[in-house]
Amino acid sequence: MKPLAVVFGANSAIAQAMIAHVHTAYHVLAVSRHESMALPEGVEPVQCDYSESALQALTQRIQQRDEPLTFVFCAVGVLHREGSMPEKKLAELNSEQLTHYFAINSILPALILKHLIPIMPRSEPTKAVVLSAKIAGISDNRLGGWYGYRASKAALNMLIKTASIELARSHRKLCLVALHPGTTATPLSQPFTRSLPEDKLFTPALTSERLWSVIEGLGPEDTGRFLHWDGSDLPW
Structure with a gap:
């Protein structure tokens, strides 16, 4: 019997491509706000509004299954939306947009971990991977701009790092990491890639192939790391 994996943000381009790898080793629940796009045979779509009550209901649903939950992959995130682009200047900041960035990029992944990790087995190796971004690295910020996105992803990194310290005591076989996917041709990055060289x-x-290669090699000793898509460590 295959173990269970839950992929959040399953309608994102990276998650869609990742599911093709994950479902070879796991039975997969593909969680998204809206009806999922075409999924490989055997992958179960799950609609979820990501409220705490919905996450709690999902947790209870998973607990009723026979397969152990050993892998969580979170690709939830936002960079821009209609009528709202990343802020280039301090003067462009506004409360509503900052709140939206933190709600999606920081708080939601933290709540997913809050609800899902307690039902992961402690007696066997487990993995929880959250997509972050290289530009969240405070020590690597030389260009400025993108205030809300940078700050919300930096907050996400802190939440992951803090959780990894706590969970290393209670879930000693868990690996919890933040993973930078690299600039990918997706709707999220599309407005910002016109001048980017093809090899970047x-x-x-x-x-997804590169990320899966990194994920497969992770063990409990890697918990708490902030990783580049090539498996190297990124500066916080």
């Missing part, structure tokens, strides 16, 4: 813009298929 990856297809979702290539990105």
Whole structure:
């Protein structure tokens, strides 16, 4: 019997490509706000509004299954939306947009971990991977701009790092990491890639292949790391 994996943000281009790898080793629940796009045979779509009550209901649903939940992959995130682009100047900041960034990029992944990790087995190796971004690295910020996105992803990194310290005591076989996928040709990055060289813009298929290669090699000793898509450590 295959173990269970839950992929959040399953309608994103990276998650869609990642599911093709994950479902070879796991039975997969593909969680998204809206009806999922075409999925490989055997992958179960799950609609979820990501409220705490919905996450709690999902947790209870998973607990009723026979397969152990050993892998969580979170691709939930936002960079821009209609009428709202990343802020280039301090004067462009506004409360509503900052709140939206933190709600999606920081708080939601943290709540997913809050609800899902307690039902992961402690007696066997487990993995929880959250997509972050290289530009969240405070020590690597030399260009400025993109205030809300940078700050919300930096907050996400802190939440992951803090959780990894706590969970290393209670879930000693868990590996919890933040993973940077690289600039990928997706709707999220599309407005910002026109001048990017082709060798710096990856297809979702290539990105997922690289990420899966890193994920497969992770063990409990790697918990708490902030990783580049090539498996190297990124500066916080």
